[in-house]
Amino acid sequence: MKQVLTEALKSMLNGLAHQDAGEFLTPREKTSRLSKGPALSEAQMVREEPVKPVEVSRRRVALFMGRELKADVVEYVKETCVRLEHDLTIVTFESKSVAESLLNPYREKMNEAGIDTKLVALNGNTIDQLVRYLKSHPEIAFLTCKENGYLGRTYLAGNQKKNELPVPVVVIAERSEAAQMPDTDTAGADQVSKIA
Numbered sequence: 001m002k003q004v005l006t007e008a009l010k011s012m013l014n015g016l017a018h019q020d021a022g023e024f025l026t027p028r029e030k031t032s033r034l035s036k037g038p039a040l041s042e043a044q045m046v047r048e049e050p051v052k053p054v055e056v057s058r059r060r061v062a063l064f065m066g067r068e069l070k071a072d073v074v075e076y077v078k079e080t081c082v083r084l085e086h087d088l089t090i091v092t093f094e095s096k097s098v099a100e101s102l103l104n105p106y107r108e109k110m111n112e113a114g115i116d117t118k119l120v121a122l123n124g125n126t127i128d129q130l131v132r133y134l135k136s137h138p139e140i141a142f143l144t145c146k147e148n149g150y151l152g153r154t155y156l157a158g159n160q161k162k163n164e165l166p167v168p169v170v171v172i173a174e175r176s177e178a179a180q181m182p183d184t185d186t187a188g189a190d191q192v193s194k195i196a
Contacts, residue, residue: 057139058087058116062167064130064145065092069102073146073172078106078113086141087116091133093125127151127164135166142168 025033061084063077081088088110092099099121110117122129130151134140143165145151152171 058085059141060087060089060118060137060139062089062091062134062140062143064143064149064151065090065094065099065102066146066149067094067098067102069106070146071106073144074106074109076172077144078109078115080144081115082113084141087118089118089120089137089140091120091122091130091143093122093129096121131165140167142170144170144172147171147173 061077061081063073077088080086090099090103094102096119099119103117103119107117120133122133134143145155147153147156151169155169155171
């Protein structure tokens with residue numbers, strides 16, 4: 001470490017001396033000397049790393065999952081992801097092992113459709129944690145949930161605070177006769193769609 005620092009100081013001092021010496025040179029002489037460049041030791045040479053292409057991640061649909069994951073909900077989310085060319089993030093308050101066991105029967109379908117599926121098990125069980133997660137992940141286009149789950153029921157009942165979630169919410173109805181939505185402010189994050 002000491003020798004590296006010494007070499008760096010020597011290099012800096014040589015550079016200053018070279019700069020000062022150039023004050024008395026003509027422009028042609030300066031160009032000639034600068035074109036040769038300073039003699040660098042092997043340790044001072046910087047090797048250029050090949051530039052790796054930046055991976056552009058696709059937008060994601062978030063699915064809020066409770067204690068069950070039904071096939072019709074998964075089918076809706078899969079078709080939506082394929083149509084929009086989005087990937088899927090499943091957000092849950094359940095433990096990771098419980099959530100994995102619910103998701104495993106559908107993983108093959110998701111893989112066949114070319115959908116990257118990510119599971120996020122949030123600690124605790126408060127909406128504030130869900131809000132923080134969504135705010136810190138701008139790649140999430142919107143959040144989906146089923147109508148008879150915790151989040152879906154609170155949206156249908158109109159119990160969510162104004163602008164609580166930072167993304168639009170799509171409530172998936174599990175039956176054909178969908179209940180009417182209460183009047184809500186449709187601006188921004190309060191926009192709730194119901195899919196029958």
